[in-house]
Amino acid sequence: MNQYHPFILPFFIGFLAMLVILFVRYALWFRGFSKENRKRIAVGLFTTQTLLAIKEVGAEALLHLKIYRTNPVLGFMHMSLAFGWFLLILGGKLESWYFTGDFTNPVWYAIFLRYFEPDSTHLMYHGVFLFFMELALLMVLVGVALAFTKRLKKSILRIKNTTRHNFGNKMALYALWLIFPLRLLAESVTTAAHGGGGFLTASVGVLIPQSWAVESELYFWWAYSWSLGLFFLALPFSRYLHIPTEMVLIFLRRWKIEPASGFNPDKGLQAFEVHSCPGCGVCLDVCPAINKTEIAFQSAYFVNQVRRGNGYEQTSGMCLNCGQCDEVCPVGINLENLRHQTRSKIFNQASFNHSWMPGSMVFWRETTEVVLFTGCMGRLNPQTTLAVKNLLNEAGVSFIHMDEEESICCGRPMMLAGAAESAKKMMDRNRENILAYHSKVLVTTCPICYKIFKDEYNLEIPVLHHSEYLWQLIDEGKIVREKSALQLAYHDPCDLGRGSSCYEPPRKVIDSVGQLQTLSRQREKSLCCGNNLGSLSLSENERQNITANTLKVLTLDNPDVVVTACPMCKKTLQRQSQVKVTDLAELLWETHPSNSLKFSKKIEKSRFLAEVK
Amino acid sequence: MSQKNNNIKQVAIIGAGPAGLQAATVLSQNQVQVLLIDKQAKTGGHLEKWSHLFPDSRPSNEILKVLQQGIQKENIQFFKNKRVSKISKSNGQWELGTDDGLVINSDAVVIATGFNTFDAHQKEEYGYGIYPAVVTSENLESIFKGETTWPFNSSGKDLRFGIVHCVGSRDAKCGNLYCSKVCCVTAVKQAIELKKKFPGATVYCFYMDMRMFGTGYEELYQEAQTKYNIQFIRGRLSEASPSQDNRLQVKAEDTLLGRPAKLTLDMLVLMVGMIPAVSLEMKNDAVYLNQPAYGSSFITPDDVFLKMNHHQQAGLFITGACKGPASIPEVLQDAKATSIEVLNYFNNKIK
Amino acid sequence: MAGTKFGFFDANVRSINLDVETPETIEGVLHREPSLLKCIGCGNCAAMCTAGHFTDLRFYRLNLYLKRGLVNEIRKEAQNCMLCGKCQLTCPRGVNIRHAILLMSSIRP
Numbered sequence A: 001m002n003q004y005h006p007f008i009l010p011f012f013i014g015f016l017a018m019l020v021i022l023f024v025r026y027a028l029w030f031r032g033f034s035k036e037n038r039k040r041i042a043v044g045l046f047t048t049q050t051l052l053a054i055k056e057v058g059a060e061a062l063l064h065l066k067i068y069r070t071n072p073v074l075g076f077m078h079m080s081l082a083f084g085w086f087l088l089i090l091g092g093k094l095e096s097w098y099f100t101g102d103f104t105n106p107v108w109y110a111i112f113l114r115y116f117e118p119d120s121t122h123l124m125y126h127g128v129f130l131f132f133m134e135l136a137l138l139m140v141l142v143g144v145a146l147a148f149t150k151r152l153k154k155s156i157l158r159i160k161n162t163t164r165h166n167f168g169n170k171m172a173l174y175a176l177w178l179i180f181p182l183r184l185l186a187e188s189v190t191t192a193a194h195g196g197g198g199f200l201t202a203s204v205g206v207l208i209p210q211s212w213a214v215e216s217e218l219y220f221w222w223a224y225s226w227s228l229g230l231f232f233l234a235l236p237f238s239r240y241l242h243i244p245t246e247m248v249l250i251f252l253r254r255w256k257i258e259p260a261s262g263f264n265p266d267k268g269l270q271a272f273e274v275h276s277c278p279g280c281g282v283c284l285d286v287c288p289a290i291n292k293t294e295i296a297f298q299s300a301y302f303v304n305q306v307r308r309g310n311g312y313e314q315t316s317g318m319c320l321n322c323g324q325c326d327e328v329c330p331v332g333i334n335l336e337n338l339r340h341q342t343r344s345k346i347f348n349q350a351s352f353n354h355s356w357m358p359g360s361m362v363f364w365r366e367t368t369e370v371v372l373f374t375g376c377m378g379r380l381n382p383q384t385t386l387a388v389k390n391l392l393n394e395a396g397v398s399f400i401h402m403d404e405e406e407s408i409c410c411g412r413p414m415m416l417a418g419a420a421e422s423a424k425k426m427m428d429r430n431r432e433n434i435l436a437y438h439s440k441v442l443v444t445t446c447p448i449c450y451k452i453f454k455d456e457y458n459l460e461i462p463v464l465h466h467s468e469y470l471w472q473l474i475d476e477g478k479i480v481r482e483k484s485a486l487q488l489a490y491h492d493p494c495d496l497g498r499g500s501s502c503y504e505p506p507r508k509v510i511d512s513v514g515q516l517q518t519l520s521r522q523r524e525k526s527l528c529c530g531n532n533l534g535s536l537s538l539s540e541n542e543r544q545n546i547t548a549n550t551l552k553v554l555t556l557d558n559p560d561v562v563v564t565a566c567p568m569c570k571k572t573l574q575r576q577s578q579v580k581v582t583d584l585a586e587l588l589w590e591t592h593p594s595n596s597l598k599f600s601k602k603i604e605k606s607r608f609l610a611e612v613k
Numbered sequence B: 001m002s003q004k005n006n007n008i009k010q011v012a013i014i015g016a017g018p019a020g021l022q023a024a025t026v027l028s029q030n031q032v033q034v035l036l037i038d039k040q041a042k043t044g045g046h047l048e049k050w051s052h053l054f055p056d057s058r059p060s061n062e063i064l065k066v067l068q069q070g071i072q073k074e075n076i077q078f079f080k081n082k083r084v085s086k087i088s089k090s091n092g093q094w095e096l097g098t099d100d101g102l103v104i105n106s107d108a109v110v111i112a113t114g115f116n117t118f119d120a121h122q123k124e125e126y127g128y129g130i131y132p133a134v135v136t137s138e139n140l141e142s143i144f145k146g147e148t149t150w151p152f153n154s155s156g157k158d159l160r161f162g163i164v165h166c167v168g169s170r171d172a173k174c175g176n177l178y179c180s181k182v183c184c185v186t187a188v189k190q191a192i193e194l195k196k197k198f199p200g201a202t203v204y205c206f207y208m209d210m211r212m213f214g215t216g217y218e219e220l221y222q223e224a225q226t227k228y229n230i231q232f233i234r235g236r237l238s239e240a241s242p243s244q245d246n247r248l249q250v251k252a253e254d255t256l257l258g259r260p261a262k263l264t265l266d267m268l269v270l271m272v273g274m275i276p277a278v279s280l281e282m283k284n285d286a287v288y289l290n291q292p293a294y295g296s297s298f299i300t301p302d303d304v305f306l307k308m309n310h311h312q313q314a315g316l317f318i319t320g321a322c323k324g325p326a327s328i329p330e331v332l333q334d335a336k337a338t339s340i341e342v343l344n345y346f347n348n349k350i351k
Numbered sequence C: 001m002a003g004t005k006f007g008f009f010d011a012n013v014r015s016i017n018l019d020v021e022t023p024e025t026i027e028g029v030l031h032r033e034p035s036l037l038k039c040i041g042c043g044n045c046a047a048m049c050t051a052g053h054f055t056d057l058r059f060y061r062l063n064l065y066l067k068r069g070l071v072n073e074i075r076k077e078a079q080n081c082m083l084c085g086k087c088q089l090t091c092p093r094g095v096n097i098r099h100a101i102l103l104m105s106s107i108r109p
Ligand SMILES: Cc1cc2nc3c(=O)[nH]c(=O)nc-3n(C[C@H](O)[C@H](O)[C@H](O)COP(=O)(O)OP(=O)(O)OC[C@H]3O[C@@H](n4cnc5c(N)ncnc54)[C@H](O)[C@@H]3O)c2cc1C
Pocket: B014, B015, B016, B017, B018, B019, B020, B037, B038, B039, B040, B043, B044, B045, B046, B047, B050, B052, B053, B054, B055, B082, B083, B084, B085, B112, B113, B114, B115, B116, B117, B137, B138, B141, B182, B186, B189, B272, B274, B277, B278, B289, B319, B320, B321, B322, B326, B327, B328, B329, B331
C-alpha cells in the first residue's frame, strides 16, 4: 500500500509552515497576558467553561449561527464553507482509518485518499462513505460559489457593503476559491482513470476520456496540493487567520480573560480579538453612518486597519460610538474598548488639568428625596428641565437641582476621547458633590451622565434616568394621565438604550399618554441621532446626513410627535425635523389636564414661568 | 375667471407684500391686467407688521399707504386668503392652483412670496416660548405698534434690555449659512426705538459682526452709540434663565475682552433671521410651492448679474425678498425692474 | 536681524510676527481638523463653555493663537477643557471643537 507521492509536498510543507507560524504567533500573544489572566487560563481550563467553549466553537466557528440569524444567506455561506470543510477533514480521517485499520496514518494520506485508494468497492459500506464525503464536498462548493458571487454581485446576499481586500488577503482568497474545485477535478479525473467514485465525481468522471485521464491525473493532484499549500502558507498572514483565532478567542472569553488597558494589537486579548475578525461585514449595514461619510470608518475596516498597523488614526476618531456594531458582531469583539484604547494611544500627548474644579458648597441643607442632575447638555434644553421640575412638584417629591448654576462634566465625554485618567478626576469631584446632598436617589435627564453614573461612579444611592423615575411616579399613581390618540415615535438614545439597556421605562411613560408607534429601527437596532459625543472628527455635513436619515426612519409613519429622552438627541433632531421633537418629560407635562395640549410646531406663550417657584 | 381680452395681457402676482404691490402698480399703469394673490387677508406683507422703518424712522404706514393706493387706483383684482401651491404652463398660458382648488390663468407669473422669520423656539437655550420676557424682533414691532403689551412692568425704573443678533442666520446648525442682512440695522433701529420709549433704560446689543450695508446705516449705528448710549458687545449669548427677582438672567461672552459676562434683563429681543416662505420644486413640468424644509434655500435667479428676475421658464419671474434677505427700498427697486422685464416679455423683446 | 532698534530690544516688542512661517505642528493640527478654518471667532463656544466660568479657557482665542503661530500660549489654556461638547453642539460654523482641543492640548512647544 503506497501512502506517499511527491505531489503531497506543497500541501505538507504549507501545512507545517502554518502550524509553526501559528504556534509562534500565538505564543507571542500569550506572553502579553498579565499574571492574573494567565491564572484565569490555568483555572478555567478545568472547568465546565471549557466544555461550553467547545460547544460554542461548534455553534459559531463551524455553524456560524449568529451570522445566520442576522443574515441567513451570509450565514449559510460561512456555514457551508466552514462546516463542510470540517466534515471533509473528519470524514477523510475516518475513511482512511477504516481503509488501513490504522489510525495513525500520515496527514496527507487522508487528504489525498482518493488518489491513493481510487477504488474502494471491495470494502463494506464504501458507498456510505463516498456519499457522505461527496455531499460534504458539494456543500463546500456551494459555499465557494456563494462567496464568489458575493464578490461579483453583493446584492444577492442582501449585503450592501463588502469589506475591501488588500493584496495578501486576495492571495489567500484566490487559493481558497481554487482548493475545492481542484479537489473535485482531481477526484473526478482519478475516477475516470481508475473507476469508483460517488454521485459527484462519477458524474463528472464520465465526461473525461479514460486515456487522457490516466495521463493527466497527476497534474490535477499537484494543482490541488499547491492550492492547499499556498492557502495554508498565506493563512497566518491573511484575514483567514481569523479561523483558528476565533476558536481560541471563544475559549479565552469563556475563561473570563480581561482586556488589558492600552493599545496592544500584538499582545494578549487584544491580539486575539483583532485577529478574530473575519471581515464578515455584519457591522457595516447596521452602522448609522454607513455611506453617509466621505471615508468609511466602520468596525470591519477599523479592525483591519488596527491589524495592519496603519490607517486607524483617522478612522478611530470618526466613529460615533453608538454601540450598534458591538451589538451585532458575531465574534463578540469588544469594539468600543478597542476604539477607546486606540484613541488613548493617538492622544497620549494630550494632557488636561482640572484642578480648578469647584467643590461642593453644601454646608447645611435640608435633605431631599431626589438630587436632580441635568448635565452640560441639559442647559441647552431648559424646557425639559422645567418639565421635570413641574412633574416632581406635581407628584409631591422634594428635590434639589444640583447643577442649576454651574456644573462639572460627568466625565463620559472625556472617557470617550480615551482620556480615562482625566475623566477619573472629574468623576471623583462630581461624586463628592452628589453625595454631599444626602438625597435618597440621583435622577438625571441625560443618558450620557446616566451611563457613567451607573457604570463607573459606585454611588451609594440608586441612579435613575428621568424616564425610570417618572414611570415609577406614574406607576405609584402620583402622576395620572389619560391616554390620548397622539401618534408618538420614540427615538432610543444610544447611551440609554444599547448603552444602559433601558428600553422599557421610556416606552411605558410614552404609552401612558399616547399611541407608541413601531419603527423599523428601534430598541437595540435604533439609529444614532448623529451627534453622539463618541465621534470626534465627523464633519458637520456628515453628522447632518446621519441625522437626516435617522429622522426619515423616525417619521416614516407620520407621527404627531417624535419623542426622545436625551437633551443632545433632542437638540440634534429638533433642528432638522419637520415634525415636533420633544423630551418625554415635556410630553408628560404638556399632557397634564390643566395644560391645554398644543402640539403645533409653535407653542404659544409660556405655561411654565408661573409654575416654577 | 375674468374675461379675456386678446389684446390685454394678464399677469398673476403671487404675494402682496411691498414687492408684489409695487410690481402690481407699475404693470397696471402699463396696461397689463394684474391678478394679485395673497395667502393673507390683507395686503402689505411684512411691511404691514412693522412700526417704524430704518433708516429714517418713518412710520411704516406712510409707505404702506402709498403702495396700497397704487393698487386701488388701478382697480387691481385682489384674491385674498388664497395660498398658491402649484404653477404650470401649457400652450403659453400659465395656470395657478391654490390650496382650496381655485384655478387662475394668466400670460405671465411673478413670484413675490417674500420670506418668513426663523422659528426662535429652536434656540431653546434663549428661552423663547418659555419665558414671556424673551421676544423676537417681529414680536417687538407689534409691541411698538401697540398690538401687544410689554412683557415686563413698563412703569418700572432702570429697565434693562438685551438684543441678540444672528438668531437663526449665519448658523450651520439651523441650516442657514447666509446672513439675513437687515437684522443688524433692525437691531439698531429697535434699540433706538426702545431708548426713545424708555429714556432711562440700558440697551445691550450682542453682535457677531455689525453689517451696516446700506445708505445711512453706519450713521445710524454711530447715532445709536453717541446719542442713545447703546452698548454694543461683540459676543454671543449662552443661555437665559429666570433670575431671583423673576427677571431674566443672561450669560454671554464678551469676545473683545475675552471674559464671560452675566447680566439681568427685563426683556431679551431675538433678531430672528429670514427664511424663504416657499421652496420651489419642479415635478412633472409643474412648479410646486412647498413649505420649506430644514436648509431650504431662497429662490435662485437664472443669473445674478443679468437675469436677476428670471426663473428657469420664459414668463416666470421672481421679485423681492423671495430671492434672499432684502430691505424695503431694495425690494421696491427690484419690483420695478421686474415689471420692465415682464413688459419686455409681453412685447416679445425677450424670450 | 539687529537686536536693537532705537534703543528697544526686540524681545520687548509685543507685536505678533506674522512674517515667520507657520510651524509644522500647527499645520498638522489644521490638517487633521480642517473645520478650524471655518471659525469666525463669534465667541459662542466660550459663552457656552462649562469650564469658561472658572478658567480662562476661550476656544476662539485658542484658534487665533493657532492661526497666528503662537504655539506656546495654547496648551496652558486648552488643558482646562472637559470635552463636554456643549460648545460644539451649538457652534454656528460647525467646528469640531472637541477634536481640535484634543489636538491642541497635545502640542508640545
Ligand atoms: C424684524 C424685521 C424688521 C424689518 N424692518 C425693516 C425696516 O425698518 N425697513 C426696511 O426697509 N426693511 C425692513 N425689513 C425688511 C422688509 O420686511 C422686507 O424687505 C420686505 O417685507 C420684503 O418684501 P416682500 O414683498 O418681498 O416680502 P413679504 O413682505 O414677506 O411679502 C410676501 C407676501 O407674499 C405672501 N405669500 C407668501 N407665500 C405665498 C403663497 N404661496 N401664496 C400666496 N401668497 C403668498 C405673504 O403672505 C406676504 O404677504 C424688516 C424685516 C424684519 C424681519
